[in-house]
Amino acid sequence: MFSEIFNHNLIEETVSKSLFVTQKDVAECLKKSVFSEHDLPILLSPSAENSLEILAQKSVAITRQRFGNTMQLFIPMYLSNECFNTCTYCGFSMEHKYQRKTLNDDEIRKEAMVLAKKGFKHILLLTGESPKHVSTDYLKNAITLIAPYFSSIGIEVQPLQEEDYRILINAGADKLTLYQETYHHESYLKYHTFGLKRNFNNRLDALEKGAIAGFYQINIGALLGLYDWRYEAFAMASHLNYLKKRYWNVKYAISFPRIQEMIGEFHQAYPITDKQLTQLITAFRLVYPDLGITLSTRESATFRDNIAPLGITTMSAESSTSPGGYTNGTHEEQFHISDNRNLNEIIEMLTLKNLDPVTKDWDLSLMS
Numbered sequence: 001m002f003s004e005i006f007n008h009n010l011i012e013e014t015v016s017k018s019l020f021v022t023q024k025d026v027a028e029c030l031k032k033s034v035f036s037e038h039d040l041p042i043l044l045s046p047s048a049e050n051s052l053e054i055l056a057q058k059s060v061a062i063t064r065q066r067f068g069n070t071m072q073l074f075i076p077m078y079l080s081n082e083c084f085n086t087c088t089y090c091g092f093s094m095e096h097k098y099q100r101k102t103l104n105d106d107e108i109r110k111e112a113m114v115l116a117k118k119g120f121k122h123i124l125l126l127t128g129e130s131p132k133h134v135s136t137d138y139l140k141n142a143i144t145l146i147a148p149y150f151s152s153i154g155i156e157v158q159p160l161q162e163e164d165y166r167i168l169i170n171a172g173a174d175k176l177t178l179y180q181e182t183y184h185h186e187s188y189l190k191y192h193t194f195g196l197k198r199n200f201n202n203r204l205d206a207l208e209k210g211a212i213a214g215f216y217q218i219n220i221g222a223l224l225g226l227y228d229w230r231y232e233a234f235a236m237a238s239h240l241n242y243l244k245k246r247y248w249n250v251k252y253a254i255s256f257p258r259i260q261e262m263i264g265e266f267h268q269a270y271p272i273t274d275k276q277l278t279q280l281i282t283a284f285r286l287v288y289p290d291l292g293i294t295l296s297t298r299e300s301a302t303f304r305d306n307i308a309p310l311g312i313t314t315m316s317a318e319s320s321t322s323p324g325g326y327t328n329g330t331h332e333e334q335f336h337i338s339d340n341r342n343l344n345e346i347i348e349m350l351t352l353k354n355l356d357p358v359t360k361d362w363d364l365s366l367m368s
C-alpha cells in the first residue's frame with residue numbers, strides 16, 4: 001500500500017531541491033516538448049514563476065491536443081452534514097453546534113430531479129464523515145435512487161474498505177474522490193484533532209482500495225493552505241505515480257482546492273497566490289498530459305475565467321455545499337463558494353473562450 005512507501009524525507013528533499021533551481025535550469029527544461037516527473041521540481045521552482053507565460057502556452061497546447069476544447073461540467077450534491085470528526089478548518093466539524101441533516105429518500109430524489117432538469121449529467125455525491133448516519137448501505141441506496149437521472153456518479157465520502165467500494169460501484173458509482181487534505185503527517189495531526197480521520201495512513205491508502213475495487217476514475221487532491229504547497233504538490237505527484245504504475249487502467253484526475261472562509265476562526269497558514277496556483281496547474285499539465293484537472297467553485301469567477309483555458313478539463317458549476325441546498329437552502333454549508341454563476345452563465349463564459357462545455361462524455365450504463 002502507498003502508506004508503506006510514502007517517503008516524507010524524500011518529499012522534503014525535493015522541495016529543497018526545487019528552491020535552488022536556477023533561471024538557466026528552467027530555460028533548459030522549457031526547451032523540451034515532452035516532460036517527465038523529474039522535471040516537476042524545476043517547473044514548480046520559484047525561478048519558474050518568471051516563465052509562467054511559457055508554461056501557460058505549453059499547457060494550453062498540450063491540453064488542446066489531448067482533450068480538444070472540451071470542458072466537462074459537473075455538480076456536487078451534499079447528502080449529509082453529519083460528521084464525527086474534528087477538522088479545524090471545516091464547517092461540518094463536529095464541535096459546531098447546529099441541527100445536522102441527512103437527506104431521506106424523498107429529499108434525495110427531489111434534489112436529483114432538480115439537478116437533472118438543469119441539464120447536469122455528471123454528479124458528485126458528498127457527505128461529512130459519520131458512518132452511523134452515512135453507511136455503505138445508505139450510500140448504496142442514494143446511488144440507486146439517483147442513477148436513473150445521471151450518466152456518471154462520483155462519490156466523495158469517508159475512506160471505505162475495498163468491499164464497500166465494490167458495493168457502491170455495483171450500485172452505479174464510477175468516480176472516487178478523496179483528498180488527503182495535507183500529505184504532511186505532522187500538520188495532518190494538528191488539523192485533525194479528533195475522530196477516525198486522525199488515521200493518516202487509512203486515508204492515504206483508501207484511493208488504492210478504490211482502484212482495486214474497480215472505479216473508472218480516481219481523483220486525488222490536497223487542500224492548499226494547510227501546509228507548504230510545494231510539499232503537497234510533490235507528495236501528490238508521488239501518490240499519482242504510485243497509482244498510475246500499479247493501476248494503469250484507471251483514469252486519474254487531480255484537484256488543487258484552496259481553502260476558503262469557513263465557520264470558525266481558521267486562517268490559511270500557508271497561502272498560495274493566484275500566480276503560484278497557475279504555475280501548479282500548468283506544471284502538472286506538462287508532466288501529466290492525460291491527467292484530468294478539476295477546478296471548483298471555491299475559486300472566484302475571475303480566476304476561473306482566466307485559468308479555464310490553460311489546462312483545466314473539468315469544472316463544477318452552480319454548487320451548493322449544504323445537504324438539500326438545491327431544494328431547501330436552510331441547512332449549514334461546509335464552506336462558502338466564490339463563483340455563484342449558474343450553469344448557463346458558465347456555459348456562456350466557456351463558449352466565449354472557444355471551449356466546448358459538455359455535461360456528458362461518459363455513460364456507465366453503456367458499458368457491458
Ligand code: SF4
Binds near residue numbers: 083090
Ligand atoms: S473535512 Fe470532512 S471529515 Fe473533516 S469535519 Fe469536514 S466533513 Fe468532517
